[in-house]
Amino acid sequence: MTVLVTTALTTALTTAGLYACSGSADSVTIYSGRTEDLIAPILQEFTESTGIKVEVKYGQSADLALLIEEEQAAGRTDVDVFLSQSPGSVGYLDQLGVLESVPDEVLGLVPSEVRDDDSRWVGFSGRQRVLVYNTDVLAETELPSSVFELTDEQWKGQIGIAPGNGSFQDFVTAMRVSEGDEATAEWLAGIAANDPLTYENNTAIVAAASRGEIEVGLVNHYYNYRALAEDPSQTTANHLFAEGDPGSLLIVTAAAIVKGSDHPTQAAELITFLLSESGQAYFAEQTYEYPLAIGVAPPQNLPPLTFQDVGGIDFDQLGDGLAGTRQMITDAGLDG
Amino acid sequence: MTTSTRAQQILTGSIGLLFASPMLFVLWRAITADRTSTAQFDDLIAPAWRTLLLATLVSCSAMVLGTLLAWLLMRTDLAGRSWWRVVLILPVVLPSFVGATAFLAGLSPDGFLTSALEFVGLDPPQRFRGLGPAWMLLTAFSYPFVLMPVSARLATLRPSLDESARLLGASPWDSFIRITVPHVRAAVIGGGLIVFLYVVSDFGAVQLLGYDTLTRVIFATRQADRATSFTAAALVLALAATALLLSRTVVGDIEPDTVQTIRVAKRHHLGLGQIPALLGCGLVTGISVVAPLSSLLVWAGRGLRDGRIDIGDLLTPTGNSAIMGLGAAVVTLGIVAPVAARTVRRGDAVSRLAGLAIVGGFALPGIVIALALAVLTLNTPAINALYQTIPVLALAYVIHFGSLAFGSSQDAARAVSAVLRDSARLLERSAVRRLLHIDLPVMRTGLMSGGGLVMLAVLKELPATLLLSPIGFRTLATEVWSAFEEGFYADAAAASLMLVTVSGVLTWFLVLRRVVAQSA
């Protein structure tokens, strides 16, 4: 016992010492809201091809954003790059004024629709909002062509949503931008009146659809691909709303450089790498996402995506409207 | 007052303050938050009510279930009881979100639970959500918090008390209610309190079961509406404080029975009662252990077949988890046990307040403690170099889980009687040697079981580990979460099973082996 304890303490102290002096010149520190499974391989590739080391802290985007906020409030910068699962958390930090501008040459790699107008962040992969459904219960033809049809009586008690999740909140924010607050509030109230089942995240919705707890659920497209990769016998499929419908919004994952970063060059280099052909190919092939860089084709296995699908939404407004969106979701009685 | 007792008092006070710091942080943020919208507080009433309802229901059912199981294990000739003794505490090793996810997966068309229900001729529920299911599942995951301290208490219950009651005309059930229950009441209520705090701070299971509690509000609003988030956290604290004070009044000032048992207890002969007893244990295990584990095994099996799982990749996280679990348990005991001993021996206001702060730490969701400590380290010049280092992470564990070691440390301190300490003082002048050769050996069993609980909790801990760990520090819990979050079930299952294994092995060697040997 004594030996064990001594070993434990020694190891703990050495580890503490080691990590405390990290952050050498040729390295970049990342807070990643994307989980390890979704990004570690491409980061490793980055290190192999550039020689720049990466140090990553993983967590939920919202938590990491809060951590960056507190660090900045204490007058320090512990991180160079923030990778967010959704525009909401980068928008939150942008509002606080704690993001550095992303260099123009990096911004230029993507179309203007998927980057910040004030150059504070840039999208690096896309997820399309879709309706996941249980193929044992429904046929594709029975499904609605617009997200607005989900307020029909027919779907009462059959819809799964994740109102507390960033992806749903971003989707509602986008709907406010494209359809206006009134229509959005009406839609939220209609959904609430249909007694939807709420879940923590997209993964839980897909799982619920697969065990027949719900018939349909509002999720990002790639969760069903993941679920099928795990268990090919699962009877769920994605349904796309019609082109231009706010229900088929493209949600981007975003990269930003944190104010006061000691390694802005390496940070920019990292983001450039994520937007390079091999980086974008990784997202397309390994994580079933849409590449965003100009000139990179979407993967074969995904339905084609054109930026018209986005419906001309200005992604800039996704971030600053977050608090209002949450209030609207709560007001509708969805406890978001 | 001598200088040394003065110093002890100041030290106790500082420890109390340390444990109270996240709570003070929450209150401060809740009060100073910028309130732009007005409707926030009304929005919290319903979740607060649901939290209270669920926590009360779960703690009551866990107290009943835990006590009954403890009695079966310790006082009857239940078949295979040394085996049950290990199996029945296993539910605490699964993080609640893993347990709930895996349990729910058991309800899918080809899941374990669906097959089991169909086997006995029942239709699996199409929906498993809301109060009832949350009540059931959280009870199934949390009753060991009652089972363990009550078993320990029963092990020291003199058999002559029960025998006297029987000879005075009490039936076995009568004697259980009139003698055994009062004897273990403090342990039952202490365990029930832990369960209550566990439920109010749980996020994973209630969220997956669609039962909206305050914790979900804290999470959902933590970025979009920080005022609401901190107000919700303050409400959680208020609930915890109420439960804490209530449990104190219910327990009252009953002197624990300090007479050491001389004879090994004669076990009640269950006879035909074996059948319902075994069925009951089987049902509890089926829900809390077999159902989740079978899903995990299916997922891991798929991953192993197509070679997606790389066990080697889990070695570092496993090592980190084990070291942090053991280290944090030792540090926690080092900090908590002296305060616990002081509350028992001296019972002064300082130590009692410090005790309250220690117990309250379990009620705050980990994310709140993590943020509080981050803010604290970042804004205290003397220690801000420690931000995102192991010591601060360990401190978060200590604050969050100190309460798990507190009760059994108090019991352990009671085992060192005043007479024993006086005679030790006459025989050995060095206080350090007395501590090493008298107090610690006598307290060992109690300390070990408290430390074991802390270790298990640390192994599962997620939010503080994610936010406060050094960059790049991976534990089994972070691996499990990261894989589950995006639906990498095979990886998640492999890491979960590793977590269960590590927890099981460490618990066996440090705690259980002794307990089983003692009562075999």
Added chain:
Amino acid sequence: MLEVDNVDVSLAHVTIGYGETPDVVHNVSLTVPACSTTVLLGPSGCGKTTLLRAIAGLERPRSGAIWLRQQVVSDESTWVPPERRNLGMVFQDPALFPHLTVRDNIGFGLRSLERSARVRRVDEMLDLVELNDVADRRPGSLSGGQQQRVALARSLAPRPGVLLLDEPFSALDASLRVQLRTEVATILAEIGVTAVFVTHDQDEAFALGDAVAVMRGGVIEQVGRPEDLYRSPTNPWVARFVGEANLVRGVADGTTALTSVGPIALRSPTAGNVDLLVRPESLSIVGPGTHGVVARVEYFGHDVRYEVVASDGAMLVVRHQGDHRASVGDRVELAYRGDTSLAWTAAD
């Protein structure tokens, strides 16, 4: 088994054992007459406590039968659980319920009584054991003697048919033990309860027992009134266990045996080499002489205890009444002043 009306406890061929280990109690039969105290006396590990627990219903015999007041409570086909046997029991540790007051402890077994009757009975019991002043205290604050008296009152309160006592005084100090023993004897006589008392202390057994059953190795060696056991033990082991005994080697010629302390009359005719039971008080020192050398002297006031090494090398204990006559190293003459003596054929 002969059943007699005035017998409260009967055991017939009771054997108690577990698994493969030797029986703890082997083939024991015993009757306890009503309104008397029977003591089970024996060294630790002899099975006396196990036998008592079997009477209580806390152990189940492997074979044999037990009757309480002519009712079978345990045999091949019958098993009456302890709470149905109407027994009282006082344990070695007082086993008071720590969470109840003295009053509530005593009233524990009186649930079937109405409240007023219960209060009255508890008060009676408090009077009986003289503990009225501490009636509302918790057991933790009482002295050991007080605790044992509460335990006695608690077990007597429901008017048990039989009271069982399992070494109730062994945890107390010597003077308290003697005092409490007298008190308990008085109380038992006063209320006329049938009692079975377990002890390893011969003084206690003789002071309390109307009859004493001496146990050894799971069997009863001898049952009888204390004076019968003392005067007529069935074998040398019992002789020694129930009091100090000299076994003096001698040669018997029918009615008398010749020994190193002179001729001793035999209680029954024997011949050849014998060991004679000579209690120390049957010997006295008559003056200087050649019987032995004094090795040790202990002065008790009413008598003096000498250890004398006899001429044949044996150690003899002498309890001499009267004046102190010899010192260590003195060569002395001994006299046998007893009645006829028991003799057993010498072992070798």
